[in-house]
Amino acid sequence: MMNNRMKDLLVVSIKYYLKVFGFMALLFIAFLAVLLIFGNLFDGGDTPSIRSMLTGFNFPLLFSAVLIFSQFDQGFLLKLQNGFARGQIFKNDFWMITLVTVFVTVLNRILHLSWLGSNPTYNGFFTNPLVNFFALFIISFLGNYLLFIVAESLGAFLNLFSKKIRNWIAILIVAGFLFVSISLFSGAAFGVGMLVSNHVIDIQMVETILNLTMSVLFGFNEHGAWNPLNMIVTMLVGSGLLTWLARFIIMRVQIHRI
Amino acid sequence: MTTIKIEHLNKHFHKQSGLNDINLTFESNQIYGLLGRNGAGKSTLLNIITDRIFANSGQVKLDGAVMHDNGDALSKVFMMSQDNLYQESTKVQNIIKTTAAVYDGFDQHLANELIQKFDVNVKTKFGKLSTGYHSIVKLIIALCVPAEVVIFDEPTLGLDANHRELFYSELIQSYSDNPRTFIISTHLIDEVANIVSDVAIIDHGAVIVSGDNESVLKNAHTITGPERELDQYCAGLNVIGSKHLGNLKTNYVYGPLNDDQRIPDTVSVESLDLQTLFIYLTKRKGELENDE
Amino acid sequence: MQFDFDSAEPIYLQVASQIEDAIFTGAFPENEQIPSTTEISKQFHINPATVLKGMNILVSEGLLEKRRGMGTFVTIDGQKKVVEKRRSKFYDDFILDLINEADKLKLNQADVLKLIQRGYQNDHN
Numbered sequence: 001m002m003n004n005r006m007k008d009l010l011v012v013s014i015k016y017y018l019k020v021f022g023f024m025a026l027l028f029i030a031f032l033a034v035l036l037i038f039g040n041l042f043d044g045g046d047t048p049s050i051r052s053m054l055t056g057f058n059f060p061l062l063f064s065a066v067l068i069f070s071q072f073d074q075g076f077l078l079k080l081q082n083g084f085a086r087g088q089i090f091k092n093d094f095w096m097i098t099l100v101t102v103f104v105t106v107l108n109r110i111l112h113l114s115w116l117g118s119n120p121t122y123n124g125f126f127t128n129p130l131v132n133f134f135a136l137f138i139i140s141f142l143g144n145y146l147l148f149i150v151a152e153s154l155g156a157f158l159n160l161f162s163k164k165i166r167n168w169i170a171i172l173i174v175a176g177f178l179f180v181s182i183s184l185f186s187g188a189a190f191g192v193g194m195l196v197s198n199h200v201i202d203i204q205m206v207e208t209i210l211n212l213t214m215s216v217l218f219g220f221n222e223h224g225a226w227n228p229l230n231m232i233v234t235m236l237v238g239s240g241l242l243t244w245l246a247r248f249i250i251m252r253v254q255i256h257r258i
Numbered sequence: 259m260t261t262i263k264i265e266h267l268n269k270h271f272h273k274q275s276g277l278n279d280i281n282l283t284f285e286s287n288q289i290y291g292l293l294g295r296n297g298a299g300k301s302t303l304l305n306i307i308t309d310r311i312f313a314n315s316g317q318v319k320l321d322g323a324v325m326h327d328n329g330d331a332l333s334k335v336f337m338m339s340q341d342n343l344y345q346e347s348t349k350v351q352n353i354i355k356t357t358a359a360v361y362d363g364f365d366q367h368l369a370n371e372l373i374q375k376f377d378v379n380v381k382t383k384f385g386k387l388s389t390g391y392h393s394i395v396k397l398i399i400a401l402c403v404p405a406e407v408v409i410f411d412e413p414t415l416g417l418d419a420n421h422r423e424l425f426y427s428e429l430i431q432s433y434s435d436n437p438r439t440f441i442i443s444t445h446l447i448d449e450v451a452n453i454v455s456d457v458a459i460i461d462h463g464a465v466i467v468s469g470d471n472e473s474v475l476k477n478a479h480t481i482t483g484p485e486r487e488l489d490q491y492c493a494g495l496n497v498i499g500s501k502h503l504g505n506l507k508t509n510y511v512y513g514p515l516n517d518d519q520r521i522p523d524t525v526s527v528e529s530l531d532l533q534t535l536f537i538y539l540t541k542r543k544g545e546l547e548n549d550e
Numbered sequence: 551m552q553f554d555f556d557s558a559e560p561i562y563l564q565v566a567s568q569i570e571d572a573i574f575t576g577a578f579p580e581n582e583q584i585p586s587t588t589e590i591s592k593q594f595h596i597n598p599a600t601v602l603k604g605m606n607i608l609v610s611e612g613l614l615e616k617r618r619g620m621g622t623f624v625t626i627d628g629q630k631k632v633v634e635k636r637r638s639k640f641y642d643d644f645i646l647d648l649i650n651e652a653d654k655l656k657l658n659q660a661d662v663l664k665l666i667q668r669g670y671q672n673d674h675n
Contacts, residue, residue: 005333008360074345080310081343082360083336083405085329251327254311257301257341289597427592434588434598452561452596471597472560529559 006088009079013096020067021103028059060104060111061144065151068097072155076253090250093152094243101145108144109137135228142235149242156249162256259286260321260334260406260439262307267316269302269463277302277463280316284407284439291454292443295540299463300443301340304411308337320407333361336405338396340412346385350395353384363404368432372398375424389416397425401432407439414449426453447533457532461540467512471532478535479511483525491525499538510538561596565604573613573624574632581628583621584614611635 072093079089158166262284269276277299284290294300305311307318309326317324320331344353358364373380376394387395393415400408414422430453433440442450457474459467467474481492485507496513510530521527559567572578587605591598605622608614613628625631652662 003329004362005329005360008362012356012359077343078345078356080308081337081339082357083308083329083333084360085309085327085332087327088329255305255341255343257305426595430592430595430598431588434591449595452594452600455597455599475560 005084006092009082009084009088009092010095013075013092014099016071017067017096017100024063058108060107061147064100064104064144065147068100068148069151069155072152073159076156076159076250077255080255086251086253090247093246093250097145097148097152101141101148104144105137105141108140135232138232139228139235142232142239145239146235146242149239149246153242153246153249156246156253159253160249261285262325262335262407262439263319263322264303264307265316265319267303267306267318268314269299269306269311270314271302275299275463277306277313280460280463280465282458282465282468284441285456286406286439287437288439288456289433289454290439290441291447291450291457292441292460293445293447293450293457293536294443294460295445298445298460298540300460301411302463303460304337304339304409304441304443308332308335308339308409310337310339334405335407335409336400336403337409338400338411338413340415342384342392342396344384344396346383348384349380350378350382350384350387351380353395354380354399357399357403361403361405365402365404369398369402372401372428375428376421390418390421391416393417394421394425401428405438407441409441409443411443413442413444414446422449426450429453447536451532459536459539466539467535475529475532475535477513478530478532479515480508480528480530480534481511481525482506482508482528483522487522487524491519491522498535499541510534512539562600562603562607565590565596565601566607569605569608570613570632573608573628574636576629578624579629580624581626583623586621 075093076089079092084092158169161169264280264282267277267280274297280303292300292303302311306313307325309318309328309332312326317326319325320328320334323331325331325335348356354369358366358369372378376398378391378394378398384392384395393413394417397410397413400410414425417425426449429440442454444450454471456470457467458465481488483491483506485502485505488507488509492509492511494516495509495511497509498512499510501508512530512535515527569578569584572584573580578584585593587598587601590596591601605614609616609622611631612625613631614622615625616622648662652658657665
């Protein structure tokens, strides 16, 4: 299936990711060292510890997603320059994302980090702990893959537009993100509280809608039977759709003359 | 043998002019000159050939196979483009290393030699280089890649006279050592006039002249004589421009002469060089108007 | 060697005549190797096929010969052949032109002969 050039390209991509990850690992170790010197590496009473920071913030996952998103355009141009077709570029990116997903999933399992895989309600559906572990691993894997393929699609999507428009979109996204988070953390919370207390918004209904959305997207069913298989099937379908979307976009990216 | 065939290619842009029914063939192992003024559509055409942008209609074929999204075909055609597709933060040596990694048979030996001759500091980041050295790095890579067709888009952009000289010498050396198809796209006709064996002149997104150098120039004439007799002789010929000096007039003619008509003694017919032919074929309204 | 690119003559003919000139003057001696196609091509930025075409004219005229695996050489009697060739063309290239021009200037045969004599005398003084 894979010809020599594709293998060569995958090796180049792997080396690139290893380099970036290695660099981040070094930074992280340095960061840990600083914290070790200045204090609270371990649980220290009321002050937030590194451990709680790690579990609260899935760093490897988010960093990888940002990396996949941000390196798309340079990677794409380089591959075009080196005579690769868009179909090959997609294939290469797909394998690369799969590898990164495996890496991040394993790392997160080691660090006991996972936004889904550690869900206590899914954990324990199977009586065999090994099957249980695998089910959760796959859920975790698919969850991470979904995030990465979205990052890839978004990176490709932005490259459909010229640099000027791309910058505007990026500014809009950042501005929107800031606006949402600021609203959430300040006035909005208060406002929603008011609305809820005045029965304008039925909090129960919001919850139902959220659950419904989640169950459609990820098979994350708050009131379901907690069968990981259901979730895996929905996630597989979602992954397939998003992978197809990523390919659809990549096949349409052109270079933009400066 | 690698032949690129362009069939009925059209490309429209919102603002700038695109391409208009381009039909061209690039045979193997020739040095082609793709000539045109700035904005004539040369880069657009080359970007479509290498599948970097899409045509609205028509297609490009390599040995009969459509090139669009064809990895096999695309790997055989390397383009040194005006656009920098390399990452600015990457060191030159790493750019070369990556290229060599994905092209089996990359000529590392030649690369090292050229790096020395052009005095490239390979430890510099690509983005830190001057325009001239951007071109040089891209040229070196293009000459060392084992592609059967190598396209140069304005190769000497930003190069000083010595480096231009060196580049064309190295191009010929590389061609002699390993004959393959070169397509040199440029608006500097004089530089390549004798190097290319075939030319295609593009203007306003259309091919206005194409063929091998010799047959193109066979049809290009400078005809000089007294105005009345000259105009009489040139009636019906494709006069692309003229110059006056008192009563003496020079007509530039592109196309076959009328063999049945005797050339008057006072009228002399000489050939026309590529540069002058190009200038008169691609002039815009208002340019060279003093000559009319 | 020198090339006049603005000249009306096709480049391959210029290549041939330049090499011929060099053989005539002895710059490329008989039975010795001349620069390769690539060398000439590189130096003057001329397409190698064009240079080859020019050289092949001289090969067919017997001024140059290709020796397998060694390169291109001036033939043993190359210089002699150039002289012969130029002598035979002397009438066409110079005498006919001379008479033509003399006619335009209304100089008759005696005038021209006299001028030729004067030329020889000046030359030998």
